[in-house]
Amino acid sequence: MELVEERPYRYRIERRGPMRVPGVVFASRDLLADAEQSLEQVANVATLPGIVGASYAMPDIHWGYGFPIGGVAATDLDDGGVVSPGGVGFDISCGVRLLAADADRRTVEPALPAIMDGLDRSIPRGAGPGGVWRMTGPGQLERILRGGSRYAVDEGYGEQRDLTRCEDGGAVADADVEQVSPRARERGLGQVGSLGSANHFLEVQQVAGVSDERVAAAFGLSVGQVCVMIHCGSRGLGHQICTDHVRAMGDAMSRYGITVPDRQLACTPVDSPQGRDYLGAMAAAANYGRANRQLLSHAARRVFEKAAGVGLSLVYDVSHNLAKIETHTVTGSRRRLCVHRKGATRAFPPGHPDLPEDLREFGQPVLIPGTMGTASYVLAGVPGGDAFFSTCHGAGRVMSRHRAARAVTGRELRARLEADGIAVRPKSWRGLAEEAPEAYKDVSEVVAASEAAGLCRSVARLVPLGVVKG
DNA sequence: ATGTTC
Numbered sequence: 001m002e003l004v005e006e007r008p009y010r011y012r013i014e015r016r017g018p019m020r021v022p023g024v025v026f027a028s029r030d031l032l033a034d035a036e037q038s039l040e041q042v043a044n045v046a047t048l049p050g051i052v053g054a055s056y057a058m059p060d061i062h063w064g065y066g067f068p069i070g071g072v073a074a075t076d077l078d079d080g081g082v083v084s085p086g087g088v089g090f091d092i093s094c095g096v097r098l099l100a101a102d103a104d105r106r107t108v109e110p111a112l113p114a115i116m117d118g119l120d121r122s123i124p125r126g127a128g129p130g131g132v133w134r135m136t137g138p139g140q141l142e143r144i145l146r147g148g149s150r151y152a153v154d155e156g157y158g159e160q161r162d163l164t165r166c167e168d169g170g171a172v173a174d175a176d177v178e179q180v181s182p183r184a185r186e187r188g189l190g191q192v193g194s195l196g197s198a199n200h201f202l203e204v205q206q207v208a209g210v211s212d213e214r215v216a217a218a219f220g221l222s223v224g225q226v227c228v229m230i231h232c233g234s235r236g237l238g239h240q241i242c243t244d245h246v247r248a249m250g251d252a253m254s255r256y257g258i259t260v261p262d263r264q265l266a267c268t269p270v271d272s273p274q275g276r277d278y279l280g281a282m283a284a285a286a287n288y289g290r291a292n293r294q295l296l297s298h299a300a301r302r303v304f305e306k307a308a309g310v311g312l313s314l315v316y317d318v319s320h321n322l323a324k325i326e327t328h329t330v331t332g333s334r335r336r337l338c339v340h341r342k343g344a345t346r347a348f349p350p351g352h353p354d355l356p357e358d359l360r361e362f363g364q365p366v367l368i369p370g371t372m373g374t375a376s377y378v379l380a381g382v383p384g385g386d387a388f389f390s391t392c393h394g395a396g397r398v399m400s401r402h403r404a405a406r407a408v409t410g411r412e413l414r415a416r417l418e419a420d421g422i423a424v425r426p427k428s429w430r431g432l433a434e435e436a437p438e439a440y441k442d443v444s445e446v447v448a449a450s451e452a453a454g455l456c457r458s459v460a461r462l463v464p465l466g467v468v469k470g
Numbered sequence: 471a472t473g474t475t476c
Contacts, residue, residue: 091471092471127474128473197472198474233471236473239471
């Protein structure tokens, strides 16, 4: 795949064959070392009906289902633009939430073992069922699917302020519960308030460094401060919704005269029954994901309160796997677009009307979960942000799960992390080994490339004190 | 990511 360097950290894949737009990849040559297959996916996405601007990829691009992970594609609703479940991925509304403690590391440190043991007991995780919330009636799941974090807060699992600091105020309005199949509901029923497995985690962190004092202060972050980061998604429910709707769209696509170079790019117009059905189901999964993170926050708050008398306030909650209907200026005119972000984080610029009032002048907080045992980052949206105001979402794997598990045992890894002063509470040794830091790219390189490409600005760097994993 | 292959 030939890349034309337009400027440092910005490469173009020229239009050819059925591509409707070029590809644009924000990265360094180093980060693209093994990206051949995923660059092919960037080119494939450029063929989608109604795509505007370019098929974009973030510095943490890697191979995904149909779309690359780290892909951003926007389609024009008024020009036959399509929606594709592959542009969101299986873990619909996977995202990150950051809570800031009203205490610094020195204050919290004596209570840290008790906090970690408390989290170990109260954070459900790993594959399969289990969640902090036991459903009390048949209508409760539907209320979660419609109300997201808002419903969890209304039921007493949080505070009103949590909602103003959550993307979309805690709930997407247009969830269509009817489009969530019985099987998806069944899978989701017993998993509300659970981390899941693989790269999902809950970490106790401390702010190790601040690169923008003014913005960090506005976000409520200062050096030494203790934080809790939660990275999880919509579990089996989102996975089942993706499966169901990829199938439905694959069957219907030919009726709209759409052909795609990869069947995993199944799509139909946003303004079609299948497109509307998917977006309605996807919104329900988005709300499930937010409620999931809200309930885990509540569980973490109880542990911190009991073990250390420390409170946690929400900095922000943002998803990196979602398609959203947004209005953007494209070649001078305002257009309604369906913006797919798959392993890419929305990063609204300072002054954007959808940001919480008290953060508006600083840009949207962007939360980047790092690899276990390494750093995580807080970034902010910048003016003129390319790729429809999007940036990276994390590190990205370089080693298969199998290879990682052969390279190190879970017990060895825990010993190594604990020697570095990081407490580890795994549910499975195998799962821990698969998440070894050496199996991932260096997240700091990804963040540096994103900033250098003009997609965001760096605000703070966080390092783990304790890791809770599936 | 995922009751890790309907």
